[in-house]
Amino acid sequence: MEDKSVYHERQRLQFCLLHALNNLLQEQDSFTRAELDAIAEKLDHEDPEKGRWTPLSVVFKPHHNKLTGNYDVNVLITALEARKKTVVWHDRRNRASSINLSSETLLGVLLNIPVRRFAGLWRSRHWVSIRCIDGIWYNLDSDLASPKPFQNLNELTGFLDHVIGQGAEVLLIFHDKL
Numbered sequence: 001m002e003d004k005s006v007y008h009e010r011q012r013l014q015f016c017l018l019h020a021l022n023n024l025l026q027e028q029d030s031f032t033r034a035e036l037d038a039i040a041e042k043l044d045h046e047d048p049e050k051g052r053w054t055p056l057s058v059v060f061k062p063h064h065n066k067l068t069g070n071y072d073v074n075v076l077i078t079a080l081e082a083r084k085k086t087v088v089w090h091d092r093r094n095r096a097s098s099i100n101l102s103s104e105t106l107l108g109v110l111l112n113i114p115v116r117r118f119a120g121l122w123r124s125r126h127w128v129s130i131r132c133i134d135g136i137w138y139n140l141d142s143d144l145a146s147p148k149p150f151q152n153l154n155e156l157t158g159f160l161d162h163v164i165g166q167g168a169e170v171l172l173i174f175h176d177k178l
Contacts, residue, residue, distance in 0.1 A: 006133055011142040017071040019142035020127035021079060024108045024173060031079055036071055039078050073112065073171075076127070080173060090170035096160030101153060105174045107131070109160070112169040130156070 007026045009019040021031045077087045108131035115126045129140040137156045139148040150156040
């Protein structure tokens with residue numbers, strides 16, 4: 001059953017970070033491609049390794065792909081900090097039950113999940129938002145046709161433990177800078 005009150009952007013090219021951020025903040029164009037590109041370009045200019053230019057550097061930038069997106073964690077952190085959010089890495093050695101999902105300052109969870117496509121020949125990573133809306137936690141993965149509600153916290157922590165076991169990175173997003 002689709003909940004029309006939950007905002008959910010669908011996947012396009014490699015713009016999963018853009019979709020994950022807008023799904024996390026529950027607002028269309030809360031972030032735009034132009035804004036994330038500008039953040040990535042600024043990070044590129046500040047990069048001490050920027051002198052290592054190759055012809056492919058025109059498209060494949062250190063923090064994103066100019067044509068398809070594929071933004072990295074540095075773009076995510078910079079974007080959210082500009083909105084007075086704090087990003088905290090979850091220690092993958094700890095189970096998901098160690099996360100205080102009831103914290104009033106927790107906005108949501110962002111996952112960076114390893115994915116394999118084309119019979120395992122193509123390996124990449126995918127950004128996914130998880131957020132509690134009106135007391136219900138949702139998987140807001142842009143690859144899903146619609147938001148998927150978790151039945152309870154046990155199902156959510158089980159899901160998080162599973163993706164952590166598969167190599168996912170878990171980032172906790174808090175409302176205000178700590």
